Amino acid sequence: MLLEEKEREIVYNAQKDPRSFTPLYDHYFPKVYNYIYRRVQNVQLTEDLVAETFYKALANINKFKWRGQGYSFAGWLFTIARNQVIDQFRKQEPQLLGESGWDLVAPETDNPEDRVLQAATREDLLKVIQTLTPNQQDALLLRFQEGLKIKEIAAVLDKNEGAIKALLFRGLKSLRKKLEGGDYDAAV
Amino acid sequence: MRQYDSERDEALDEALHDFCSSPQEARELKKIASMFSDLPRAQSSSSFQSKLRASLLEKAQSASNNIDRKEKTGFFAAICKFQKKYIPRPLFTVSAAVVVAVVALTMFYSYGLVKTGAGGCAPWSPFTAMIEKNEPEKRDAAEKEPSSAPGKTPAGQVLGKQEKTETEKSDPSAEPSVSNETEENAPPLEDFPPEELEPGEEEGAERPNLPEQDEQKIYPAGQQEEGDAPLRPAPVFATEKNMRSVKLAGKIKLSPAYYNMVATQAEAPVEKVNYAWKPRKIVASMMTGAPFGSSSWAQEILSNEGFSVREGDILVINLQETRKGNFAEVFYNSQKSGEAGPKLALHYEEGKGIIGYFYQEQGDIWQPGFYPLLSPSKAFARAREVEWYAPAARLDFSFQEVFLTYHDFIVVENARQKTQRLPAYCFLGRETFHNGGEFKLYLPAIP
Numbered sequence: 001m002l003l004e005e006k007e008r009e010i011v012y013n014a015q016k017d018p019r020s021f022t023p024l025y026d027h028y029f030p031k032v033y034n035y036i037y038r039r040v041q042n043v044q045l046t047e048d049l050v051a052e053t054f055y056k057a058l059a060n061i062n063k064f065k066w067r068g069q070g071y072s073f074a075g076w077l078f079t080i081a082r083n084q085v086i087d088q089f090r091k092q093e094p095q096l097l098g099e100s101g102w103d104l105v106a107p108e109t110d111n112p113e114d115r116v117l118q119a120a121t122r123e124d125l126l127k128v129i130q131t132l133t134p135n136q137q138d139a140l141l142l143r144f145q146e147g148l149k150i151k152e153i154a155a156v157l158d159k160n161e162g163a164i165k166a167l168l169f170r171g172l173k174s175l176r177k178k179l180e181g182g183d184y185d186a187a188v
Numbered sequence: 189m190r191q192y193d194s195e196r197d198e199a200l201d202e203a204l205h206d207f208c209s210s211p212q213e214a215r216e217l218k219k220i221a222s223m224f225s226d227l228p229r230a231q232s233s234s235s236f237q238s239k240l241r242a243s244l245l246e247k248a249q250s251a252s253n254n255i256d257r258k259e260k261t262g263f264f265a266a267i268c269k270f271q272k273k274y275i276p277r278p279l280f281t282v283s284a285a286v287v288v289a290v291v292a293l294t295m296f297y298s299y300g301l302v303k304t305g306a307g308g309c310a311p312w313s314p315f316t317a318m319i320e321k322n323e324p325e326k327r328d329a330a331e332k333e334p335s336s337a338p339g340k341t342p343a344g345q346v347l348g349k350q351e352k353t354e355t356e357k358s359d360p361s362a363e364p365s366v367s368n369e370t371e372e373n374a375p376p377l378e379d380f381p382p383e384e385l386e387p388g389e390e391e392g393a394e395r396p397n398l399p400e401q402d403e404q405k406i407y408p409a410g411q412q413e414e415g416d417a418p419l420r421p422a423p424v425f426a427t428e429k430n431m432r433s434v435k436l437a438g439k440i441k442l443s444p445a446y447y448n449m450v451a452t453q454a455e456a457p458v459e460k461v462n463y464a465w466k467p468r469k470i471v472a473s474m475m476t477g478a479p480f481g482s483s484s485w486a487q488e489i490l491s492n493e494g495f496s497v498r499e500g501d502i503l504v505i506n507l508q509e510t511r512k513g514n515f516a517e518v519f520y521n522s523q524k525s526g527e528a529g530p531k532l533a534l535h536y537e538e539g540k541g542i543i544g545y546f547y548q549e550q551g552d553i554w555q556p557g558f559y560p561l562l563s564p565s566k567a568f569a570r571a572r573e574v575e576w577y578a579p580a581a582r583l584d585f586s587f588q589e590v591f592l593t594y595h596d597f598i599v600v601e602n603a604r605q606k607t608q609r610l611p612a613y614c615f616l617g618r619e620t621f622h623n624g625g626e627f628k629l630y631l632p633a634i635p
Contacts, residue, residue: 037230
């Protein structure tokens, strides 16, 4: 059940008095941290970007407005977080994966479904996620890790809902292919 | 607060139904999605979470104070509107007059109508009121440490905990006598700053050209009385009275930096090193919360330069209102620099930003006085002269904090090398590419 009304009330209070921002911070900190860490894969950077995200959210909370479908506080906050990540990637060169020597080999089995699931451990999946395109990573993380709705993700990524569905589909398909033993070039 | 399970499955079904060519493919992708959802979540250290929470609360507090001030102004406007609307009605007129009188009295007292020692009322100084209202900890420090050096004009403070701020801010009875307390009970900061001393003058000697009382009236925290003393045409900073300069005879040669290895192991420098100076800046919209010249304001400008002001550090702020504008002179002594370490001094012009960097030399390496410094960002530019050695082929450093200290550098003069102790910025950073450890980079702070 979505307790949107409660969230609206907390956001409204925080807009009136910034000291009431803490419930939002307490609730969203683990989500924002997880999202940013999964994207940048570095604790120090994650801490910097998470701090920057919440500083900006607090500073601009009065500018946040509930505007129609898909525009939620979570969407707004993740938009800030995503912009931080994008800025970070603009500053640094692409990080190459595959240097650590990890390798995925598809096991010998006739059933393709089993083939994927037998091979893919959680660790493998975490590594393969890094090889997806940034938008695919964002869509999958926001959808399946942070639980945002399709329309909320559409607002964060500034795309329509159809495009987000396509991103999710292509992302999952790409994951399956890579877990089967495809290419592992980094796409960040 | 939010839960999406039912919606999640429906949306996924819909997306997969739209795009998958067969039910089997949809089933496979759903399993992958399910694995994705079950991935362990990255968790931060609880210390980071609580530190950030505390920092946000502090920002929220200052932002909240700002809103309160705006609301007070809005309240006055509302009263004026009310009066205009109901002025023809005598009952309302009388009521409104009473309300206005009460509010006016309350506002006067809450903004610090200062009683003089003679029992009369001195005109309210906006600077004094603003600073003292937002710096109860300064008052606290002054009360705890009676002055051992009467006549020291700057109001210094050892930064304390935030908790006291709340109670003291809400206590209007603490407001009226702040002006006298600031002057009489300033904490003993023997090191800061030798404003009263002319260059070359000995401490304790007579100073006929600087009448102490006049200085106190004009200076700290803009305590000049309107109408009594004309505004100065331009600022006169305490550091300028004892300013010195030095020119090195040789050229500084920066030592190589060794990361995760010792000098004897080093063979060839690292091929690719990226480093960035990224002080944790406070975004512009957050800075409106701290009044110009307040302790919070000084912490913000220092933070934007990379100096992390912590509990126990010493801040001294001198404000000057001149015909050219408002100026501040900020003295900062970080605990990291050590008691014998160099003290930083900044000149700040309201609306323009920092206009000068200096440090106070106690006589350890050169003659006592104030010497100009580079800004941390300009000093960091010299990092490109450093040769890096590490076991890795590539290094990425992110430097976010700095403090002023002394460091021994090699100075080359006529092909001869000698070690020279100089004021230096110590940049604290971390190796990011390999999620590595902390690293300290010392760079000369003098121009």
